[in-house]
Amino acid sequence: MTGKNPPAEAAPRTGVPVTDRQPNRKHRKQGVS
Secondary structure, eight states: OOOSOOOOOHHHHOHHHHHHHHHHHHHHTTTTO
């Protein structure tokens, strides 16, 4: 699993918690958990 995931995803995940909340809302609306 490690390596396959793009670095862009890991950066915002453990870098900017504020931006994590924004995409989280979009994902919830789409229904893609």
